[in-house]
Amino acid sequence: MSRPEKRPRRSGKPGRPSEATSGPQPRRSAKRANRGPRTQATRGAQGQPRVVALETIRAVSERDAYANLVLGKLLTDNHVSGRDAALATELAYGSLRSSGTLDAILAAASGRDVTTLDAALLDVLRLGAYQLLYTRIQDHAAVATTVALAKGHVSPKISGLVNAVLRKVARHDLDGWVNQLAKDDEQYALSLRHAHPQWIIDAFASSLAANGHHGELAACLEADNRAPSVHLCARPSRMERDDLAAQTGGAMGTLSPYAVHLPSGDPATVAAVAAGAAHVQDEGSQYAALALAEAPLEGPDQAWVDLCAGPGGKAALLGSLAQQRGARVDAVEVAEHRATLVSQSVKGLPVTVHHADGRAFGTEASADRVLVDAPCSGLGALRRRPEARWRKRASDLDDLEILQKELLTSALRMARVGGVVAYVTCSPVLSETQAITDWALQSHACELIGQPRQLWPHREGTDAMFVALFRKLAQ
Numbered sequence: 001m002s003r004p005e006k007r008p009r010r011s012g013k014p015g016r017p018s019e020a021t022s023g024p025q026p027r028r029s030a031k032r033a034n035r036g037p038r039t040q041a042t043r044g045a046q047g048q049p050r051v052v053a054l055e056t057i058r059a060v061s062e063r064d065a066y067a068n069l070v071l072g073k074l075l076t077d078n079h080v081s082g083r084d085a086a087l088a089t090e091l092a093y094g095s096l097r098s099s100g101t102l103d104a105i106l107a108a109a110s111g112r113d114v115t116t117l118d119a120a121l122l123d124v125l126r127l128g129a130y131q132l133l134y135t136r137i138q139d140h141a142a143v144a145t146t147v148a149l150a151k152g153h154v155s156p157k158i159s160g161l162v163n164a165v166l167r168k169v170a171r172h173d174l175d176g177w178v179n180q181l182a183k184d185d186e187q188y189a190l191s192l193r194h195a196h197p198q199w200i201i202d203a204f205a206s207s208l209a210a211n212g213h214h215g216e217l218a219a220c221l222e223a224d225n226r227a228p229s230v231h232l233c234a235r236p237s238r239m240e241r242d243d244l245a246a247q248t249g250g251a252m253g254t255l256s257p258y259a260v261h262l263p264s265g266d267p268a269t270v271a272a273v274a275a276g277a278a279h280v281q282d283e284g285s286q287y288a289a290l291a292l293a294e295a296p297l298e299g300p301d302q303a304w305v306d307l308c309a310g311p312g313g314k315a316a317l318l319g320s321l322a323q324q325r326g327a328r329v330d331a332v333e334v335a336e337h338r339a340t341l342v343s344q345s346v347k348g349l350p351v352t353v354h355h356a357d358g359r360a361f362g363t364e365a366s367a368d369r370v371l372v373d374a375p376c377s378g379l380g381a382l383r384r385r386p387e388a389r390w391r392k393r394a395s396d397l398d399d400l401e402i403l404q405k406e407l408l409t410s411a412l413r414m415a416r417v418g419g420v421v422a423y424v425t426c427s428p429v430l431s432e433t434q435a436i437t438d439w440a441l442q443s444h445a446c447e448l449i450g451q452p453r454q455l456w457p458h459r460e461g462t463d464a465m466f467v468a469l470f471r472k473l474a475q
């Protein structure tokens, strides 16, 4: 896994005891104040949950694997379920999500830059430090089980080092470490406390301010650290939302008339999902597809295009609405395997899937409604991928900006005069939301329909989707 962008290490030189570990110790009684529910200390002690968590973290570090995919497979293969599965998930996701903060603390506790540590050793230390700082697992159990794990699953030679470093980590709680490391640097304290790289915090702060949400930065960052609830979409014409809510015990969403929020549980076990009458889809994504479909339009309304369709969530909702209204959808996706996923999700709907580049697709000025759900940083969906925030780089945004402009240009070329184009990102970052909107207004014959909308996990409970609606004008 790539390292978080870090400020200069506050600990001493490599090999020397760190400032952090020799400083004053906070009162032990305060140590558990911020922790979650107490977990049975030795459950699964050297057993499956911790092994599964470690193997998940190792797969992400070594192979850039997706944590959710690896974890799911490991849980199944090792027959880990119930509370043990919950523990494995908490430890794996938590260690990955907080890895930048954990690394800063481990650097101070070990007196070494963590990039000089063996990768497997570092992953074991992250797992141990996470238990000490973020869970109610007792310190002695966290240290003992991590040492045993290191011995059995990495190398017997490192157990002494693991023991020594974790004992130093255990001297402070998270607040104590944040105070030690950040001192008066409030920005760095925020980054450590909420486990977000500084550049992402800066980008969120700018967007919150631009959207008039001053003073909400901490709430925004906290929301990224909570697991999202599962949202279902009752497919129009296939089932009523009330029935889906009654079947699942879920609550109605407020942004989409098709959204149901599941209280808990695996959506794959919901009969309506298995039958294709409903699908899993964040309510923010439903809102984005609906914004396009509901935008006022004069004249014909039959030719719809989804220019970036994979894996097909919005194409499925648009296809269902198109079916009700006698329209057709062309769904375009450049990645072959993702085009296949779109085909699977739109079965039975009036949608034609094209494996093609959206920048060179379609005829001039013929579409009534076009969706550009643009490839973006995905910073609006950090809740869904615990490791993602530490892998992304500010420089990723530069290439994306070019692609976003090219795809939006293509959409505006394809739309007929008077037609609607929706530009959508799963990101609140201004350079890929408001700046692209402003650029389009200056560079193309189009106008805004209403004001663009930015959703937020801490406000609407959705991913941070951005939606701008344009109407194409005559040249």
Ligand SMILES: C[S@@+](CC[C@H](N)C(=O)[O-])C[C@H]1O[C@@H](n2cnc3c(N)ncnc32)[C@H](O)[C@@H]1O
Pocket (backbone or CB within 6 Å): 285, 307, 308, 309, 310, 311, 312, 313, 314, 315, 332, 333, 334, 335, 338, 356, 357, 358, 359, 373, 374, 375, 376, 426
């Ligand atoms: C944000 S995702 C779209 C999500 C999708 N609309 C949904 O709701 O399931 C962006 C998609 O655009 C695709 N993409 C990237 N460049 C493209 C291009 N030049 N033409 C068409 N699709 C492209 C990516 O492969 C990715 O599947």
